Amino acid sequence: MTREKLIQEIKSTKSFLCVGLDTDMDRIPKHLLDTEDPIFEFNKAIIDATKDHCVAYKPNIAFYECLGPKGWESLKKTIDYIPKNKFTIADAKRGDIGNTSRYYAKTFFEYMDFDAVTIAPYMGEDSITPFLEYKDKWVIVLALTSNKGALDFQFMTDLSGEKLYENVLKKTSKWGSAEQLMYVVGATRSEGIQSVRNIVPNYFFLVPGIGAQGGSLNDTAQYGWNDDCGLLVNSSRGILYASEGEDFASKAQEKAIEVQQEMEVILKDKGLI
Numbered sequence: 001m002t003r004e005k006l007i008q009e010i011k012s013t014k015s016f017l018c019v020g021l022d023t024d025m026d027r028i029p030k031h032l033l034d035t036e037d038p039i040f041e042f043n044k045a046i047i048d049a050t051k052d053h054c055v056a057y058k059p060n061i062a063f064y065e066c067l068g069p070k071g072w073e074s075l076k077k078t079i080d081y082i083p084k085n086k087f088t089i090a091d092a093k094r095g096d097i098g099n100t101s102r103y104y105a106k107t108f109f110e111y112m113d114f115d116a117v118t119i120a121p122y123m124g125e126d127s128i129t130p131f132l133e134y135k136d137k138w139v140i141v142l143a144l145t146s147n148k149g150a151l152d153f154q155f156m157t158d159l160s161g162e163k164l165y166e167n168v169l170k171k172t173s174k175w176g177s178a179e180q181l182m183y184v185v186g187a188t189r190s191e192g193i194q195s196v197r198n199i200v201p202n203y204f205f206l207v208p209g210i211g212a213q214g215g216s217l218n219d220t221a222q223y224g225w226n227d228d229c230g231l232l233v234n235s236s237r238g239i240l241y242a243s244e245g246e247d248f249a250s251k252a253q254e255k256a257i258e259v260q261q262e263m264e265v266i267l268k269d270k271g272l273i
């Protein structure tokens with residue numbers, strides 16, 4: 001999907017919500033466990049319930065890989081089921097020597113046909129460029145993450161006082177344009193979102209951390225906004241497990257609508273719609 005189409009979709013859905021499909025066998029409702037493919041049945045119901053209120057879906061690959069071949073099958077069925085006007089992100093956090101990255105790219109962009117894949121930048125340029133060779137696809141680089149461990153490396157400073165995540169932003173933005181590259185910035189780091197926005201004004205951010213991790217949507221919008229919205233805000237557990245009973249899909253829908261309505265207010269305030 002092009003950047004232009006993504007922005008159009010944000011305007012028409014009045015939402016910049018990404019629903020995270022972190023589909024956990026231990027948390028999906030019991031009545032689905034007797035079906036042929038419980039993970040897919042769950043995802044299908046969630047997608048049907050949320051598709052009018054979000055612009056993107058982000059399956060986290062860990063929840064599928066751990067189930068072996070059956071998990072991959074559920075993932076493939078899920079990606080094929082998501083409507084084509086939705087932006088799809090394989091949250092795989094890959095990145096390896098160039099020769100290997102080529103095959104990661106092939107997996108997520110050819111076999112699975114995702115629009116984007118999340119990448120850990122630690123191994124440098126050749127770990128990212130094989131993904132960028134797919135001109136209609138996106139790379140989402142981890143910049144400033146939402147977790148506690150973000151403090152271990154990302155804030156380290158070099159001799160000039162520059163933080164590691166700032167360095168990552170400056171370097172990687174030379175490798176890919178804002179038409180093909182985005183950054184992960186955690187909603188739990190509102191003070192950092194502004195500094196990321198200052199370094200890469202035009203790029204989209206994938207912002208996880210609202211809902212279960214306690215990040216603020218309003219702070220995210222305040223610090224991360226750009227002229228095109230520039231934000232995809234993810235919520236996984238906060239939507240998926242709003243109820244663990246038979247009403248899980250309608251409760252997930254209520255949660256998605258709640259977030260979408262807050263986003264609509266922001267989009268109107270900022271004058272995008």
Ligand SMILES: O=C(O)c1cc(=O)[nH]c(=O)n1[C@@H]1O[C@H](COP(=O)(O)O)[C@@H](O)[C@H]1O
Nearest residue numbers: 060118145146147186208212213235236237
């Ligand atoms: O790359 C990510 O999506 C990601 C980066 C980050 O900094 N923090 C983070 O939580 N995530 C992912 O975003 C999702 C957050 O899920 P919830 O906390 O349940 O909304 C999970 O799939 C995480 O792996």
